[in-house]
Amino acid sequence: MIVLLILLLDLIDDEDKVKFEIVFKKYENLVRYITLKKLNNKELADESAQEAWISIARNFKKIGEPNDVKTKNYIATIANTWANKVYNRESKINTIEYNDDILAEAADTEYFERINTSELAAVITKLPEKQRMFLYLSYSFGYTSKEIGKLYGVSADSVRKTIQFAKTRIRQELEQ
Numbered sequence: 001m002i003v004l005l006i007l008l009l010d011l012i013d014d015e016d017k018v019k020f021e022i023v024f025k026k027y028e029n030l031v032r033y034i035t036l037k038k039l040n041n042k043e044l045a046d047e048s049a050q051e052a053w054i055s056i057a058r059n060f061k062k063i064g065e066p067n068d069v070k071t072k073n074y075i076a077t078i079a080n081t082w083a084n085k086v087y088n089r090e091s092k093i094n095t096i097e098y099n100d101d102i103l104a105e106a107a108d109t110e111y112f113e114r115i116n117t118s119e120l121a122a123v124i125t126k127l128p129e130k131q132r133m134f135l136y137l138s139y140s141f142g143y144t145s146k147e148i149g150k151l152y153g154v155s156a157d158s159v160r161k162t163i164q165f166a167k168t169r170i171r172q173e174l175e176q
Contacts, residue, residue, distance in 0.1 A: 012060055020057065022066045023075070030072070031079040038083035044090060045083070052082040055151060062141060070140075077136050081151050084129065089153075123173045131166035134159055 012020045031052050035045040055078050056063070064071050124132060130152075137143040137151070138159075145156040145163075152159070 012057055016060055019063075019066065020060055023056075023063060023071065024053070026066055027072065027075045030076060034076060034079040035083040035086075038080070038087055039090075044086050048082045048086040049079065051086070052079045055082065059147075073136075074141055077133060077141070078151075080129075081133055081137070084133070085152055119174065120170070123170050126173065127166055127169060131162055131169070134162050135166055138163060 031049045032045065035048040035052065036042065039045045039048060052075075056075060063074060124135065127135070134148055137148050138145070143151075145159040148159045149156045
């Protein structure tokens, strides 16, 4: 992984290189664990981990302090995203088809701002993994639909629809 670190440092601005090295060393095993757990294949896990680190390096300005929980969550989310992408490619899983009628009822932001945070978190954990990841990347880390689509290999429109569908499912669950 030292060779990977050296290559990744070329993607980082000079003032961030020391910080990136700290982050890489601190979370290298976490990324490896997440990808291996998802893929159950060392070669695919290594490929996925490498892609995750490239993505992290390219978006390094979004990383806070190395010991911050948000940094750990961000890195875990990116690792999980790439593990899913490799898994889907290997499994040749097609994207989910959505019912446009359900999407038309997507919830607005004001509705969710009135909900108790712990209640909302409990419902979000029940969502399918892709919907959770899209929500986290969008709302926790500020990724645009286009950026998320690029990570997952889908269109920005598909990302927006997935997020809308997730919001609808959250609203339905909270109203029950």
